[in-house]
Amino acid sequence: MDLKIGPDEATDAERQAVDDLIGAHGGATIANGERLVLGGVRRAAERRHLLLPGLHALQRSRGFISAGGLNHLCESLGVPPADAYGVASFYDLFSVEEAPDTVVRVCDDIACRINGHDAIEAALGDAGLADTSRLDSPCLGLCDFGGAAVVQRVGTDLRGVRVVAGPAEPVIESHLPSGPRLLRRIVGSDVASLDAYLDAGGYRALRSAVELGADAVIDAVSAAGLRGRGGAAFPTGVKWRAVADQTGPTKHVIANADESEPGTFKDRVLMENDPFALVEALTVAGLATGSTNGWIYVRGEYPVAVDRLRAAIAEARAADLLGTDVLGAGIVFDIDLRVGAGAYICGEETALFNSIEGFRGEPRQKPPFPTTHGLFGQPTAINNVETLVNVLDIVTDGVEVYRELGTADSPGTRLFCLSGAVARPGLYEHPMGVTLRQVLGAAGGLVDRREMRATLLGGAAGVFVDATSLDVPLTFEDTRAAGITLGSGVVMAFDETHDLRDTAARIAEFFRHESCGQCVPCRVGTQRQHELLAHTFGSGSFDAELFDDLAAVMKDASICGLGHTAASAIGSAVRLGLLT
């Protein structure tokens, strides 16, 4: 391609950062003497997926993405600078303007707002970060800590600062009659090393899967009635079967670890404490669907999970649990870890594909669906982290044991992320069918035994419920019948002392901020929704007809789930009279 690269030059550090990344892959052009160059648009296209890691490298090396740094990256990869700039400016964690060497991004989202900023500021002071530059951040997925921030510093990866504003340690508990399932290796054990993981029964599932064969694994997953835990509740077996049936030479399985729904932190806890479980489960998915390429896409705000997964992948590869002959069974499967850069929308599966491919994380119109046209346009099975970890039990223990918990239509267990005004915030595993009353009870009820005014289920894209919903069994079928949602397992409680108008306005702001901007209903609709709430809470009059129109166009006409659900929680708050 005939790129035009501007005159700005990279610093030595920026150049080095890019070259270190791209070195092994070879650049978009290869010169052999001065009269022979291999290049062209195909070489560039094959390297485009290195753009996102390249932008991370530049951001890390200088604290922002400079024109010179971007030029060098673009020239190396054969990506047009305007195109790359469009990508860089898409993500919150990249700055395209000169920035301080250290920037602290402080969570300003719904759960952390309950505790206010004071606790966070105190913790930042303790960490020697009192005088550094501050930016507000959407939910950092540390809601169980009661307050959080992440630190971006030149020369290092992102680092988290966890603020303990509530109880001393967040809770991780399984409330099952038969002992923990999804949390079995987490509660009270250290499984960050492969040996420990093997001692705890790790890789039994993959060995069983190899014995069973791909078809039988998919049959088991289908028979177990496993449905997606990311929010969409799609039957996992159906998805896997669709990919397995595709005959293309290259297929992909992806762990969607871009957990960004405000109030959600379950996948972070799993990845930080049981990283091999995800690596093994994804390998089983690869085996079942006949995919050789595995990807884990982790949100950039999860540095600990990134580190532990990276280490786990390396250890698994060294032990021939990934690579060209997995378990000595001739299975070809490896995993590439990709790190997001601050964009809620990238949790939408097709936006995630675009993000990995090095494009703006804009969702694609469906159909076609990922099972036929996914990552790089190839067949792809993409599953949430918790969903994948469920597979280990299904394959190891069998369908019958798996179905001993839960209901006929919603078998198994579910992770609930308790935050807000509960006495003991944290991650709880319950059987499907548990009621909200029981879930809140297990978390010690509300702080100071206050009355629950409302609970947000499923996060910003979910719904508020009040006390009338306390006894609805939390299954897919019962929540649907009740017109509520489990979403990603968020249970965020609010009591009488909380101003839910502030929460609603923050939710509106969240969607306005996170809209990718591609389609009109969402780009302008989320803006207008936020303005409508600001206007309402300013002068007090609420234009219900306008809100209904905005909600309808976003729900009906947006490209993706972000727009479809952008008015969901606020609409439920209006209906419950929570905003007056």
Added chain:
Amino acid sequence: MSMVEPGVAAVDLTVDGIAVQVNAGETILDACSRAGIDTPTLCYGETVTPVNACRVCVVEVEGSGPLVPSCSRGAEAGMVVSTRTGRVDRSRRMVLELLASSVDLEWADDALRGWIERYGADTRRFPHGETATVAQDPKIHDNLYVRDYSRCILCYKCVEACGEDAQNTFAIAVSGRGFAAQISTEFDTRLDESACVYCGNCIAVCPTGALTGLIEFDLRTAGDWRPEEQTSTQTVCSYCGVGCNLELHVQDQRIVKVTSPMDHDVTLGNLCVKGRFGWQYLGNEIGRKR
């Protein structure tokens, strides 16, 4: 209603109760056209890949939850499509209201104003002063182009035309996110310092007058742009041997704009800088010492 092509598989579906047959590979929008139904479109263009961004062409498809963009969704056998439901009307009206509240549509196609009327879009519904718009000054960096993003609906057509669909120069892309997203060069650098090659293929596809040649911009700004009086004459560019067809738009016996027919199979509406602007010597003292 045109006929389906022989030798191509036919697909039968119904649109608003009308049985329609289309060629395999055609879209719901094509089916609507065949059924004689006028569908509003903004980001759709015959020569660019649909990005499904504007959502004004949405229709209801039985069995599908959300509405479906007719411009990109392939017609399928047995599909039951409705274009005149309350949901469709409401979404189309809202898309137009949302755009009209944020973008200057004064120079947009007549068709757009017709749709605003048809769907009863209230363009003044959002309170002035509390409503964000994309208002900004036009960008004029040279004597050929004007980019007035206060008129931009972010239909992506210019990006597609500058990129893979035609020019493959990639001088512009969408940058930023959400309501702040806009079309820009890298670091918003001046156009004449960017990769732009001034082919004007972005101007050719812009539906709202956000992108214009400077001559057109000046005439419009002066209130002297009179399309109803203009003639359009098709000829062939003189600058190389490819044979690109030009449409010379003439007002007051003077060329005021050059385009190429979108259905011309050599150009598909695209030109290079010489074809788009190289004619200016005809009406210009420096260029034409006669």
Added chain:
Amino acid sequence: MFGAGGGTSSYEEIEQTDLVVLWGSNAREAHPIFFHHLIKGVRNGARMFAVDPRRTSSAKWADVWLGIEVGSDIALANAVAREIIHQGLHDLAFIERATIGFAEFAAQVEPYTLEYAESITGVPADAIASLAHAYAEAPTAQLLWTLGITEHHNASDNVFALCNLALLTGHVGRWGSGLVPLRGQNNVQGGGDMGALPNKLPGFADLTDTDARARYEAVWGVPVPPEPGLHLTLMFEAMERKELRALWVIGENPADSEANIAHARAALEGLDTLVVSDIVMTRTAEMADVVLPAAAGWAETDGTVTSSERRVQRVRAAVPPPGQARDDIEIIVAMARAMGHDWADASAEALWDELRTLSPLHTGMSYERLERENGLQWPCPDETHPGSPFLHARLWADPVEGPRAPFTPVEWVPAADALDDDFPLRLTTGRMLDSYNTGVQSSGYDSPIRSGDTLDLSAADASIHEVTDGQWVRVSSRRGAIDMPVRIVSGLPAGTAFATMHFPERIDVNQLTNDAWDPKSGTAEFKATAIRIERLGAGAETI
């Protein structure tokens, strides 16, 4: 090619071909809209090779760029041919059925080993082999060229060398495979088709063919002289010998565009009479005794032009010509009358209809059809004929229809202007995107991307000559010297320099170029000039 002077393929074919070989062409800048079709082909999966001394904006699209030494094309083509033959990759069935002269050709290319070609072209032998394999093994392939092939003193041999490759592999006469010379002006193709060649009648009938002449004489009502006329280069030689004393230049600017321009200007100045018809006041017009202001053909007159895919299309008047400017037809008729001939006024369409009675290539192309069908590709022998998207399908008939296509063995010879210690650098020339030829038209619009003419040098040469970006240097050849600023670029091998000829009023590059010319086509060797550069002292002109 093989009898008729036109590219064999349609643009659409390059979108569907398996291999693109772009040889001596910077179509990205010189033929931008054709290049759109080429990019579609590449995006549809075609592999692409570019052969060019510069890594141009076109070559950057190629999977493989072969940066040959200027003027070494035949060595490369012959080595590709030899490799194809030695590996048994040639299409023997096609060769035996549809061609003649293969044995002689095979014998003639035998010395062109990969290593020998590497020594001449500078391109690594294995890359030459990879081009050979790619071309021979591709199911379909398009071989395209422009002035990088034809502006040499052995231009015709260069073209033959490429045609030989197509015959060797059967890459001609089939949809997707062909030979495509891209035309530099909107009616270079049409001008030749209409007989604006010294030895051809309209429709490529041979002037020396008595029967053919008789057909034209019957319609025109005058005898047609059987002796070929002079092509441009021979005209200049005749001017020099004072044999040619009067010249009428129509829409050409030879006082800027000829190679070795000082020489050409002297010849023009020595004429008794110089008449120029043009749409603007060119340097040539300024030298003229009489200037006839002409209407701009593409915007102020009606008629047809013919593109590089042999497509005849209509041009139409959209605006009236200014002042006293008149249509070329009117000027020619008026001139004939002034010379005492009773020529009637004629519309473009009437003249076209006359042409259709004489040229079977065009017989089916009524104005009405040209309008309705958006142009037609010749040959189009009758009104029911759909036109011809590609040529030479006859070579694939069994047995071949008409004469078999001949191989034309050609030898590589070095550029005429040899490099030596006094003139150690090789200057080659070309176009830039926003400008056109001598800038007569393109200087009349304000392009934001126009950089002015520079001497492009590799960083290595700039370093050897101790010059920096933007510094003015004196550039000398065996014919003249000019001053110009240096621009240091990537994509130029050391020893090669580049300039355009778009700005003769400021930077008169043709003072340098060589007027050694190809005896078959009359084209001068603009592409290969031996130069040296010298730094200019302080106070030198700056742009």
